[in-house]
Amino acid sequence: MNQWYYVDTAQQRQGPIDAPGLAALHRSGQIADDTLVWRDGMDQWQPLAGRATELGLAAVAAPAAAAPAAPLATAGTEAAGDNAAEERPLTGRAVFTAQEPRQGQYVPPQLEPALAAGTAYGGGSAGDAPYAPPQAPVNTGTRVVTGGEVVYAGFWKRVAASIIDGVVVGIGGSILSFMVMALLGLGLSVSFADIAMGTAPIVLQLANYAVSMAVAVAYFAGFHASRMQATPGKMAVGIKVVRSNGEPISLARGVGRYFGYLLSYLLLLIGYLMAAFTERKQALHDFICDTLVVDKWAYTDHPEWQRRELGVVTIVVLVLGGLLLLGLIVMMIAVFGILFASFR
Incomplete structure (x- = not known):
């Protein structure tokens, strides 16, 4: 039937x-x-x-x-x-x-x-x-509609977005870094084994850090300043980055926000954890750069389409990230146990 x-x-x-x-x-x-x-x-x-x-x-x-x-x-x-x-x-x-x-x-x-x-x-x-x-899409126009309800992105949605973006940037940056180091290594007569084992000259190590940093800056600043106003990770969980008045951020502000993001991590993640407790869910880098992370339909013609719940993508990413973290902890405990036993 x-x-x-x-x-x-x-x-x-x-x-x-x-x-x-x-x-x-x-x-x-x-x-x-x-x-x-x-x-x-x-x-x-x-x-x-x-x-x-x-x-x-x-x-x-x-x-x-x-x-x-x-x-x-x-x-x-x-x-x-x-x-x-x-x-x-x-x-x-x-x-x-x-x-x-x-x-x-x-x-x-x-x-x-x-x-x-x-x-x-x-x-x-x-x-x-x-x-x-x-x-x-998030919001393919540049028109900012104020006066409606604004749903701020919660801490766990931001964590899920960071996990996705971390994987994307990590894989992309590693591939590009290895390619650059390989080309430099050939020019400096350094073998691929030296590059893989981390014994390459200091110039290659600096090149690796520079490429990784450039990829991360271009990724976060470029996507946040784009018409989508969000990285692929943020798009996946349905959030975006805006100014405190709802306007899109500029590329320069996106670059500054990335370095503020690094500062949040350097302070033992305290800067990032602030997003769980501040009134508008702002982390330290948001306060520094006057930005907000909000639902993708905030400041649009349809604020009623905003969602407060985590969503399926967020939950799945958090579960997978938690399992991966648990696996790393177990592996580290096992390694330390073996090392401790070998010194006894």
Whole structure:
């Protein structure tokens, strides 16, 4: 038996539910004729009235002829006409037009199938997957919207982002450093074994540190000052870096923030731990550079899309990081135990 999904009045996707259950909801008045429904095999969401026969519903009004769909409205009304001179109340559903640009457009999870099909009411390609992944960038515009609620990034989200970024920078920096040291080593007649064993001349060691530092600075400063306002680690957990007034940071401020970040670590991580206790979740480097780490939808037109919970990505990264740390601790204890036994 086919399993159905429907969009409730709060625009939340509900289901799965079988056909008799969906019909019962309609008879009880919990869903209406124009409620959007979908099941496997349908290439787009459709009003319930369009599936009345299949669901065994009687006396359901046929859906009105589809008019050109209007863009998604967010201010409580949806515009009608080319000049939006006429407005009418929203009917509890969002409408996407097939002509509306999709690049960089946020798609609420409950409406992913509708947009994947082209429109909530009609149109679109039959080959589109009903559960295509949503396009959810951080904030691809430069417009700063103030006055709304701001959800600050919690300590554990920042830890998860740091773990991801540390892995990316560590791997990328190591590869690039080895390449540079190898080229310098060939020019200085230093063998690869000397480089691998750490016995290379001081110039190679300095080159290694310089390359690693350059990669880290370019990574953090570049991504934080980009339109995304976040490193890949921060993007993964849904947070970004802004000025204290919500504006994007400059590249120069991003560079300064990285060196402030190093200072936070040099102070026995105390500077970083400050993010767990300060009012706006600021670490030492945030205070130094006048920055905030906030939810990716803060200071945008949709502050209601901000999330306070950790999220699946954050939890998974924290668990894996904890297991890795535990493994390192066990290994160190074992090594020290062997060394201690050998000196007895």
